[in-house]
């Protein structure tokens with residue numbers, strides 16, 4: 001099979017022939033019909049994570065947002081068979097530990113991150129192996145095509161988990177979303193579907209107009225504001241005193257602090273974006289101010305596979321279209337260029353590999 005491999009940080013991926021994977025006894029092999037290109041791939045490709053001893057190894061097949069069709073299963077797999085249409089979440093659980101049993105497979109202590117570690121080769125490939133298939137694979141509804149489903153393995157479900165499960169955004173809440181890349185735009189669409197009034201923040205007007213199409217009520221471009229550092233003030237003006245929930249989709253110090261400062265008293269910040277070389281995993285925060293106003297700060301990562309029925313139910317009930325996030329379909333050989341473009345934040349919406 002063809003696969004795109006991380007040879008060296010910051011250099012083009014190598015597209016090579018590799019042997020087809022075999023399913024483990026509890027695993028499955030999925031033919032990849034679509035796989036999104038994500039900022040997390042850019043972090044891996046850039047060699048981020050060394051400060052946390054968490055760098056993705058050279059030789060890794062990247063790609064962690066697959067949708068496709070099961071082509072082989074191990075003999076212990078009960079729930080799936082060849083021909084089943086599936087989504088694969090990037091945060092794979094073992095299905096047996098106390099966290100998985102409590103419905104929190106996304107924080108499984110023995111879990112694997114698809115496409116980010118040697119034990120879990122990724123889905124920038126014609127086929128991908130999935131461990132603990134009965135637990136991790138998600139049946140894809142008839143109405144959900146593969147390109148639209150690609151973001152459901154990562155950005156879309158991450159936004160849902162952050163807004164509907166880590167905190168509970170509801171009707172009438174004001175939600176600020178800082179950073180309108182793939183996960184930010186997903187948060188805009190899902191936040192609007194949950195009934196929130198959504199304020200989208202981004203330095204790029206094209207990203208903001210996409211955010212408006214996906215349901216944002218207000219769009220704030222920090223570069224068009226009168227003085228630097230005025231994003232929180234603008235959000236507080238637009239929300240009559242502060243957002244109920246504010247989400248940092250980007251993971252740079254400024255957007256994180258802007259998000260926290262955008263909140264009303266007792267508001268909730270949700271951190272979804274991971275940091276870059278500049279922060280090295282840590283951001284200083286206005287803790288006295290957060291104490292004074294009883295601000296909550298939550299981390300959120302991926303989504304447990306067991307939450308997919310709730311996410312599908314929201315999509316069906318509200319008629320939102322995850323496919324609306326897909327800005328471009330690509331071939332496998334184009335991935336390197338799209339990763340390089342993320343250095344300059346050039347991408348818009350979600351870009352999906354559909355040709356392998």
Ligand SMILES: [Zn+2]
Pocket residue numbers: 038039040041064065154155
């Ligand atoms: Zn992703």
Ligand SMILES: [Zn+2]
Pocket residue numbers: 093094095096097098099100101105108109110111
């Ligand atoms: Zn587990």
